[in-house]
Amino acid sequence: MAGQTETFTTGGGRAADLTAENYRFLQEHLYKASGIILEPDRNHLLEVRLLPLLREQKLVSLNDLCALLRATRDPVVSRHVVEAMTTNETLFFRDAHPFQALKNELLPALVELHKDTRKLSFWSAACATGQEAYSLSILLLEMGLADWNVQILGTDLNQQVVEKARAARYSQLEVNRGLPAQYLVKYFTRQGQDWELKPEVKRFTRFETFDLRSSMAHLGPFDFVFCRNVLIYFDVPTKRQILEGIRGTLFRGGHLLLGSAETTIHLDNQFRPRSIGSSVFYQAP
């Protein structure tokens, strides 16, 4: 979840106990189920992330967890291991610059392009808890598009974050991050200690679980796809496959936005990088 810390320690013991064989077993499990590469020697990360699951399952060590997975192949425990190992950090209007470019250039161009059908479709791939999709929804409302047929699909491998995205309910800490207060007062209502998005913002969005490594044939076509801060976890063949898949979901000339540390260069030479403001977008042929 956003804001989680990984500075927790248990005073040694458990991580050190994990056998090399079980470390490899967990690496493989994670890779098979998500494509995420777990580097060697990340015992501490495994420990911190999986400790709540150990407690919940009344297990003493990560070795016990491996034994359980091997013996039962329990799909729920399996899934929870993978979900615990995903990094779901996100925030409203993350990196600011791309949203500025969307607001000033890309969205006005799309509005012009679709002024007859008044239909726009977007995909927030690896949406985590939904802040990216809702930031876009707010931008579109600010542009006066409330009566357009707008569809923003948010997907993530992690079922728990997808449920949270659907709930559209955020803590004070989460709305404090990146969200201008003018939008907070305009588009949220207070629910106890939390803040919930108004129906008008939710109306454009839909959230589903989806593994980016599976077929995208049934998705799209989209005008614009966000796929930020997830390719970094994958190996080169997986990155290539996902970029090619996304290319197939875009309208001709549609744009892809990656995370600030990610690129299509040397991975997919059909996307054309375009600098707009201080951000780079990748345009499909």
Added chain:
Amino acid sequence: MAKALVVDDSKTIRNVLERTLREMGYEVRQAEDGRRALEVLESEAGEFTLALVDWNMPVMNGLEFIQAVRSDRRWAGLPLMMVTTETQIEQMRTALEAGANDYVMKPFTDDIIRDKLKLLEIWR
């Protein structure tokens, strides 16, 4: 160089904010209430590029400070960000209508301040 004014009656909060702002490359001045803050603005007129302002302070509170700043042509364009324990929507709306550009609820983290300021710089 960008120069920021931090207005809060708690020295601890002022120092925390000052450290974050310095890391971002700001030169920082501090004031412990709205009246003092106006004096600092007066004495270094036109030079500030940002003010972070608490709400509840003795002598002159943050809302009164913002109203005073916004009614003075010299500081009409000064970006103001409220940093406060007040978390009701109505209070937030009041501060924004008085002329605050953004609003951070306490407790905050360095990241929150950094992300908000980045947005404020870009979107203004």
